[in-house]
Amino acid sequence: MTSRFIKKLSKKKGLSPGTLVFVGHERKYEVGISLIDYDENKLVEKKIENIEDCFPCRDSQSTCWINVNGIHDLEVIEKLGRHFNLHPLLLEDVVNSDHRPKLEEYDDYLFIVLKMLYYDEEQEEIKAEQVSLILGRGYVISLEESEKDVFESVRERLRKGKGRIRKLGADCLAHALIDAVVDNYFTVLEKLDDTIEDLEEELLANPSEKILEDIHNLKRELVFLRKSVWPLREVVSEMSRESSELISNDVLPFLRDVQDHTIQVIDTIEIFRDLISSILDTYLSSINNKLNAVMKVLTIIATIFIPLTFISGVYGMNFQYMPELHKPWGYPMALLTMAGVATIMLTYFKRKSWL
Amino acid sequence: MTSRFIKKLSKKKGLSPGTLVFVGHERKYEVGISLIDYDENKLVEKKIENIEDCFPCRDSQSTCWINVNGIHDLEVIEKLGRHFNLHPLLLEDVVNSDHRPKLEEYDDYLFIVLKMLYYDEEQEEIKAEQVSLILGRGYVISLEESEKDVFESVRERLRKGKGRIRKLGADCLAHALIDAVVDNYFTVLEKLDDTIEDLEEELLANPSEKILEDIHNLKRELVFLRKSVWPLREVVSEMSRESSELISNDVLPFLRDVQDHTIQVIDTIEIFRDLISSILDTYLSSINNKLNAVMKVLTIIATIFIPLTFISGVYGMNFQYMPELHKPWGYPMALLTMAGVATIMLTYFKRKSWL
Amino acid sequence: MTSRFIKKLSKKKGLSPGTLVFVGHERKYEVGISLIDYDENKLVEKKIENIEDCFPCRDSQSTCWINVNGIHDLEVIEKLGRHFNLHPLLLEDVVNSDHRPKLEEYDDYLFIVLKMLYYDEEQEEIKAEQVSLILGRGYVISLEESEKDVFESVRERLRKGKGRIRKLGADCLAHALIDAVVDNYFTVLEKLDDTIEDLEEELLANPSEKILEDIHNLKRELVFLRKSVWPLREVVSEMSRESSELISNDVLPFLRDVQDHTIQVIDTIEIFRDLISSILDTYLSSINNKLNAVMKVLTIIATIFIPLTFISGVYGMNFQYMPELHKPWGYPMALLTMAGVATIMLTYFKRKSWL
């Protein structure tokens, strides 16, 4: 299960850095490539079979967005890298899906690694898919680990042609893509929020043993989420501080906006951690309290009956000379004694407020 | 319950940033707008029906304060934004009531987001309402999420015409508004202080199971409070360090004063966290001690009577050849033996100081 | 009880900042004012009835120290403020006894807020009284919240006329006053040290339930102490870094000395926190161990006698056809069996090292 936290990098051991090796879960689907070439007035959208078909757009005046779904076809990545003159280490990072979010500044482009997150209802855990962005002069290349696409909303906005996105250039597109990824985090947070709420209700209503497992799982999800989101804060903050000429001043307030959202996500994660740890405390204490209550009942019943049973035991002895046994008032007397002992003890417990 | 910690931002997913969408609890009341236009000598106060009626004051020489109660009427916000030339992202933040406190510096104005807090006696939790301030040259716009108004005291001071507030300009007004919000936090802290005090007393007097729930709730309140107040520290500190020409030197000491208060609020929150965690420790330990005490009684009573019962059981056996049974001294002998055993055990327990 | 952590600031809500309102415990004694005017050669000491009598000394060449005991007489404070040209916010801070230690630099004077601490033997808690210092050119004004005076030792040194204090000016006096306050902290620490020592001894000798309450109280005291001392570190460090011309180079090493003491106080508080938390751990564990030991005795006694009692129960049955009952060896046989069972069980427990 924990294998989520570390992908098997060791198979890369001993290879020269810059060697392309796909690191990730096995993928079987075909790599999908799409190209959108747009400026303020026109927009051309194409499904691409052959990666070479994208290359002309690099030199066009308009902004060009190449989106690749699937990073396991190393040949595609290599061709792309050669044409756009990308650093070998960058390509290595693209195909290794186990990277922390980061920003790297190269001479002609910025390289951004993000984590797209979604909640897998079936396995009941958060999944992370790596998304790499390359922001160059007049183009954006986005490389997604999975078939799933989170950028449909951005495409919609481009097609509609409204808003700033068509007027501003590649930097605005890059912002829109990052924004789409970060917006998605809130869905995951809401899912977790619901789970925590359910847990709190269950905790008060009926604290069963399953809660313990749920809490442990939630903690694991939060650890995972944190790992995926935490470094993003720095990434976006670096971008908005960036002196790079690839990012225009018009886009800076929007980046600040994304940063606000990122900080909010991180805050919420920390709050969830606090809440879960408080839930665990409360759960453990309430379990303890329950044990306590059960123990009390045992104590009281046992403690009352043990002396009574002893008395009945005494009069069950077979000694020949036990004067009480032969008196008519013997039996009622014994019963009364028992009742008396029971009453005294109940009173004592009551005074100690154990009842 | 936890839904307080994250409002449903996901409904904004896929929209272009800068699109106005009201994010918050549903509001039904009508938006209320008031305008106060003042300088050292005069003060005009108006209830406004139509937001356009506020616009002339922007160009007046006097200081003008527009207060809007209710941010769910997007049309009002948009008109205001267009006239005062406010950035679309700023407007988006105003209507999204789930923002952390923050300060943003624009060319012509400062934008400040605050949280107004009050204790909801009915639901027994702290509520936060967002307050946005826009401080421009000669005007302040305050936008409150709720119908509730925390600025009445500021209005009073303006009307009375005493003190610095009428002499100094818009920056002093902005300070007064922030001060009113922060002063309000102390009411909430005092409420929590009382609750903690009650808890401590209950803890010593009668540690019932309800304490556990109270502690968990208090923790949640503190987490919520912290989330709302913590970023404010940075906001005020940034303002007082601000090189912005919108804030005059005369107002700086007052901002430092607000910052002192903010730090005091945060200190107190941290102290409350410490106290609550200490209360939890003490509660758990005292519960444990109680269990301990109960166990001891069980042990002692059970342990004393079990051997006695055994002895009576022996003499209750029906063997034909049990010489003791037929001796006159059999019964008193058995009783004496029992008394002896009981005495030995009690002495042992006493020496072990279990009694 | 916790009301110590937050004084009722809310009664100030809605007032203009700079309005004087006394915030603190109710005071009934009369305000006492004393004046010491000295230079290297002469020293004049006066009890003052009327605050105006202090004012001439401001313009004298000698150093002048005005000490006010009691800050609840607002008129005195106001007159003082007017004559020495003190900022309204400063006066507000003086009369509000719920401030954190802080240093504020004004144009003509430094304003320092300190906490004088002492251990109240009766209520068994640490009390804090606010002390405000105003260090101007040639004068020091000290304002104490309480009647209690911590500056007697400084007065003694001034009267004796020995040491640097008479040669150096107002800055040296200010240092001496701060030093007197900080020295006082060690008395409180020693008191706490003794309490912790007692607790540790009690813990080993006889861990009663009262320890729990003591630990909780100690924690509260430390939280309180920390709140009062922690910000002082920054205050003194700021002073000794201060470029202010009010503080001469000759006094700097002495300030560094005070800073050393402050750090030592804070270190000791942290050490106490560590120790108390370790004491709590140890206490809880030893309580647990005790429960454990008690449980073992119960287990062993009960477990040994329950089977024996069962055997005696069997032979106490009234079946007509129980051959053993009628054999002469029946009774000794039964007793031997019982002894055998007991021996086996004891051996088993011994082997499990439960004995």
Place this chain on the structure above:
Amino acid sequence: MTSRFIKKLSKKKGLSPGTLVFVGHERKYEVGISLIDYDENKLVEKKIENIEDCFPCRDSQSTCWINVNGIHDLEVIEKLGRHFNLHPLLLEDVVNSDHRPKLEEYDDYLFIVLKMLYYDEEQEEIKAEQVSLILGRGYVISLEESEKDVFESVRERLRKGKGRIRKLGADCLAHALIDAVVDNYFTVLEKLDDTIEDLEEELLANPSEKILEDIHNLKRELVFLRKSVWPLREVVSEMSRESSELISNDVLPFLRDVQDHTIQVIDTIEIFRDLISSILDTYLSSINNKLNAVMKVLTIIATIFIPLTFISGVYGMNFQYMPELHKPWGYPMALLTMAGVATIMLTYFKRKSWL
């Protein structure tokens, strides 16, 4: 066992710093020295018997890599030091295998200390072997504590003559060696990951007492791992910030890559710590729950039978005048009473949801 955390440095006490004393586990094998002398076109590889045979290569134009396996032969180290003009303290650090990773800049060379880690399957713990690198102009000297060699993959790449490594000089070789060491950490992390996964499965399936020991051991391993890796972060970061002319700009991106890996290792260690602490919590709670469940069964069985036994005890008393005993309905009546009592108690427990 903990002796891993501190090697016996005290045997060095009192010696002048710079005196060579081997500090480490006793080593018996012979020191192995190998030399690789290469440039873009040629590669010469030699096993060396006599350390003096390496010295000529220092002045060659090509890049020269001297690898020494075994640091316990002080004579070899001293000769090397004298020829390459190494600082005595550097040599002392080389032979003292208990150093934290660090980077030291000398005039003519950089000195880097690393920890090579591997998982010892037999002793089930992580072992650390010290690796020292000296990067000079045109040469790299690597000194390994153990016979084990982690640099075979680097040698392979050099022999194949492909990739940047043969073209770039000594700095690239140094990077390759560090990279080989860091890559190795992932193997250790994967091993730990597997162990944690096993633990989590065992935790859910069958939480035995052995888990506790496993958790403690894992914690110790993580403490050890952290100690070995944590300072590396700073080392690599310093190197990539290094203004030293020994490191060319071409190598900087590769160093950044190593730094990324280091941060990833540290992140993973922190995540493992979180997971283990969560596993411990869960384990303790589930043990508690189990105890709880067992207690409940005891309570219920005991609590039901104790009153029944009491009833049977009453009718086992030998009083002469017990009217019930002589009625034909006495026995069934008694049995019915018992059944009734049992039913009432079961119902009560059911309603309390203890069943």
Place this chain on the structure above:
Amino acid sequence: MTSRFIKKLSKKKGLSPGTLVFVGHERKYEVGISLIDYDENKLVEKKIENIEDCFPCRDSQSTCWINVNGIHDLEVIEKLGRHFNLHPLLLEDVVNSDHRPKLEEYDDYLFIVLKMLYYDEEQEEIKAEQVSLILGRGYVISLEESEKDVFESVRERLRKGKGRIRKLGADCLAHALIDAVVDNYFTVLEKLDDTIEDLEEELLANPSEKILEDIHNLKRELVFLRKSVWPLREVVSEMSRESSELISNDVLPFLRDVQDHTIQVIDTIEIFRDLISSILDTYLSSINNKLNAVMKVLTIIATIFIPLTFISGVYGMNFQYMPELHKPWGYPMALLTMAGVATIMLTYFKRKSWL
């Protein structure tokens, strides 16, 4: 016991700073003074009776080291101070043995306070003795609190005349003294390491109640150790960054070496804290597990016999009309029933895996 953490500074309360008061444990031995005057060629070593005899060496060309054992003779300290022109506050710090390690730069000398640590086998705790160093031009004065001497090794090296120490001047001597003190820490760490190792072994073999006390004591020792060593890090780091002309460049690498050792000591202390807290966790859990195991045995034995005893009780009742009692198969039937009930319960427990 805790009095170790704070010496009674309060007796200094009210005195002018710079007044010499010995703060420390009472000392009865006589103060011992030794003088070593050396340069590269000669070395003169003297026992001194009268402190004035040291003064001439101050103006000699050679390096001079005055070592004073015992700081309770204030007259000696005062004379020394007057002759070497030492600041009164410095002298005060020398005789007050409760100072944190610190470095103070005066015009003509550096003042360094260190803690010499040793493990007192008798009282089983770490003791700290204060060592003050004054490094001036051509002389070093070392003042030790105790009779014990840690500098014998340095003296040896000086006498042998080998190594850098005789060639380099007073700064190298100061380094050697600090180094001797820090080297000593490793002995203490090794002692603690052994104790922790013993604890871990005892923990696995036989977790007795004494462990709890040992853990608490170890924690106290670590708190104490940390207090004594932690500030040293900054001291040495400051020294090696020091622009003071008193420290020559040749000595800097050696200071860096001492700093490495200090960091290693601090690292090890933190590791020990981690280990001890893990040991405590493990101990508590294993105690819990033991209780658990004991409880299970009780449950099982009690739960099995309670119903059997009940059955025997039933047939021990004295009802006249109990048909079973008079049947020949009654007794074996009852025994069989009992065996059956026992078997069913054992099977149930087995299936629940409680056995």
